[in-house]
Amino acid sequence: MNTMQFSTKERILGAAEMLFAQHGFAGASLRQVTSAANVNLAAVNYHFGSKENLINEVFRRRLDELNAQRLSTLRAAQAEANPRLEDILAAFIKPALALSLDRNGGGAFVRVLARAYAEHNESLRKFLSDNYGHVLKEFAAAFAALLPTLDKQELYWRLDIVSGALTYAMADFGVIKRRGAVSEQAHCELAAEHLIKFASAGLRER
Amino acid sequence: MNTMQFSTKERILGAAEMLFAQHGFAGASLRQVTSAANVNLAAVNYHFGSKENLINEVFRRRLDELNAQRLSTLRAAQAEANPRLEDILAAFIKPALALSLDRNGGGAFVRVLARAYAEHNESLRKFLSDNYGHVLKEFAAAFAALLPTLDKQELYWRLDIVSGALTYAMADFGVIKRRGAVSEQAHCELAAEHLIKFASAGLRER
DNA sequence: GCGCGTATCAAACGAACGTTTGAAGCATAA
DNA sequence: TTATGCTTCAAACGTTCGTTTGATACGCGC
Numbered sequence: 409m410n411t412m413q414f415s416t417k418e419r420i421l422g423a424a425e426m427l428f429a430q431h432g433f434a435g436a437s438l439r440q441v442t443s444a445a446n447v448n449l450a451a452v453n454y455h456f457g458s459k460e461n462l463i464n465e466v467f468r469r470r471l472d473e474l475n476a477q478r479l480s481t482l483r484a485a486q487a488e489a490n491p492r493l494e495d496i497l498a499a500f501i502k503p504a505l506a507l508s509l510d511r512n513g514g515g516a517f518v519r520v521l522a523r524a525y526a527e528h529n530e531s532l533r534k535f536l537s538d539n540y541g542h543v544l545k546e547f548a549a550a551f552a553a554l555l556p557t558l559d560k561q562e563l564y565w566r567l568d569i570v571s572g573a574l575t576y577a578m579a580d581f582g583v584i585k586r587r588g589a590v591s592e593q594a595h596c597e598l599a600a601e602h603l604i605k606f607a608s609a610g611l612r613e614r
Numbered sequence: 615m616n617t618m619q620f621s622t623k624e625r626i627l628g629a630a631e632m633l634f635a636q637h638g639f640a641g642a643s644l645r646q647v648t649s650a651a652n653v654n655l656a657a658v659n660y661h662f663g664s665k666e667n668l669i670n671e672v673f674r675r676r677l678d679e680l681n682a683q684r685l686s687t688l689r690a691a692q693a694e695a696n697p698r699l700e701d702i703l704a705a706f707i708k709p710a711l712a713l714s715l716d717r718n719g720g721g722a723f724v725r726v727l728a729r730a731y732a733e734h735n736e737s738l739r740k741f742l743s744d745n746y747g748h749v750l751k752e753f754a755a756a757f758a759a760l761l762p763t764l765d766k767q768e769l770y771w772r773l774d775i776v777s778g779a780l781t782y783a784m785a786d787f788g789v790i791k792r793r794g795a796v797s798e799q800a801h802c803e804l805a806a807e808h809l810i811k812f813a814s815a816g817l818r819e820r
Numbered sequence: 821g822c823g824c825g826t827a828t829c830a831a832a833c834g835a836a837c838g839t840t841t842g843a844a845g846c847a848t849a850a
Numbered sequence: 851t852t853a854t855g856c857t858t859c860a861a862a863c864g865t866t867c868g869t870t871t872g873a874t875a876c877g878c879g880c
Contacts, residue, residue: 416827432733434641438868448829453869455827519732526725526732527638565808569779576778602771609819610812622857643837654859659839661857822880833870840863850853 417455419445422513425466429519433463433527464535467524470507470517471539477503478543482550493611496550497604501574505600508578509593518578525575555611563611570607577603623661625651628719631672635725639669639733670741673730676713676723677745683709684749688756699817702756703810707780711806714784715799724784731781761817769817776813783809 414422423445427436438459442449456462481499485491507514524536544567552563577599620628629651633642644665648655662668687705691697713720730742750773758769783805 432638432640434638437866439866448827449868450830450870451828459868523732526729562808566812569783569809569812572781572783573775573779576781577775598771602768603775605819606772606775606816609815613811613815644839645837654857655838656840656860657858665838824878824880825876827874827876829872829874831871831873833868835867835869837866838864841861842859843861844859845857847856848854850851 416445416447416451420447420452420455420462421466421469424462425513425520426516428463428466428523429516432523438462466517466520467535467539470514470521471536474503474507475539475543477506479546482547486550491550491554493551493554493608494604496547496554497570497607497611498600500547500570501603501607502600504574504578505596505603509596522575522578551611557614558611566611569610573603573607622651622653622657626653626658626661626668627672627675630668631719631726632722634669634672634729635722638729672723672726673741673745676720676727677742680709680713681745681749683712685752688752692756697756697760699757699760699814700810702753702760703776703813703817704806706753706776707809707813708806710780710784711802711809715802728781728784757817763820764817772817775816779809779813 420441424436424441427440427444430436431440438452439449441462442451445451452459452462456465478499481503482496485495485499488495504518508518509515510517548563548567551567552558552560555563558566626647630642630647633646633650636642637646644658645655647668648657651657658665658668662671684705687709688702691701691705694701710724714724715721716723754769754773757773758764758766761769764772
């Protein structure tokens with residue numbers, strides 16, 4: 409019987425996520441990962457086959473849930489009588505920013521995600537496109553319905569800008585430091601609020 | 615006499631920039647760099663002392679010029695009778711996006727820059743802050759003068775968002791692919807135009 | 821008890837890493 | 851020519867990398 413709270417696989421995934429966020433995929437070694445996870449070095453290749461596959465599993469663990477949350481929030485907003493632009497934006501932005509509040513290392517994952525974007529690694533981009541492609545399409549359609557006068561190409565440009573700002577905000581690249589008095593929760597909600605207001609104005613601009 | 619167009623140091627810097635953009639700082643080895651630069655492996659340590667110092671020099675080569683361009687463009691805009699918000703934004707955005715059109719690898723550098731942001735490497739952040747800090751302050755003051763009713767904290771939030779979108783746009787993270795018929799020059803100008811319009815609306819929002 | 825599949829372990833593998841070394845090349849000045 | 855200083859070179863340094871191996875430990879049906 410395994411009385412431990414987390415299995416070997418789970419502990420490896422958590423440690424890998426943290427160290428990939430900190431040092432990058434090439435920069436974090438399996439020896440660092442297994443040491444932080446308190447497992448044997450060989451455990452990675454036993455449970456995941458290779459380092460590259462471990463990286464993929466780190467993504468899958470989080471993306472499936474974020475994926476589902478965004479879509480369900482979007483559909484809930486669309487079910488309303490008169491959905492506002494801000495609601496659609498919130499459905500896109502808030503689940504992502506909320507991920508950084510996740511109790512078990514979600515904050516590390518958003519930085520891993522930002523790294524994945526920064527790396528133009530083709531296999532990783534394909535992986536993200538496979539997991540996100542249909543989500544982005546659905547959001548684009550929702551925005552198009554609310555902005556009927558906006559050219560399609562123009563919309564894609566602006567959604568691209570929103571994604572950039574969101575990725576940036578998620579990874580906390582910026583110079584804005586959280587004040588000691590403000591909780592992480594509040595900081596995240598503030599960021600979402602600012603981002604939504606800013607983006608809705610940018611999207612509506614004619 | 616050295617009849618070659620580029621010195622050993624310059625070729626190393628160019629190859630390093632390209633490979634750092636492609637594989638990251640940890641992912642690109644000095645053997646790859648020196649091989650691409652067609653110089654001996656030992657040349658890096660001879661001319662730069664270490665890999666870490668080579669990374670710093672890759673940044674310095676570009677940042678000094680970008681720095682100067684942004685400030686001179688900003689001051690030219692401020693010298694006008696009635697500077698518009700869009701002009702200040704252009705002074706911030708256009709030199710950065712134009713860097714990606716630089717004949718000698720500027721396009722690679724902007725991706726290196728995006729990587730540097732994604733990596734939360736403290737020494738690198740300090741380096742960037744040392745090189746950019748006073749520039750950002752000057753821009754913030756210029757924006758504040760044009761948006762007198764905007765709260766200071768609010769302004770910082772929004773400038774942060776602009777920086778994120780710019781970094782994102784510079785590195786060409788997005789899904790928007792340049793059409794074959796559109797030149798790089800035109801693509802860059804389009805990106806700047808969209809970004810400026812979007813950001814000015816976001817900044818003006820009350 | 822025994823046998824069997826899963827999981828973990830210490831140890832080692834070959835390859836690639838950043839760095840160092842000492843000799844060789846090659847201009848310029850004496 | 852010889853001497854000098856900067857640069858380049860092949861080769862090796864010791865370390866760390868991802869991965870593999872074969873032995874050992876554990877849990878469970880028989």
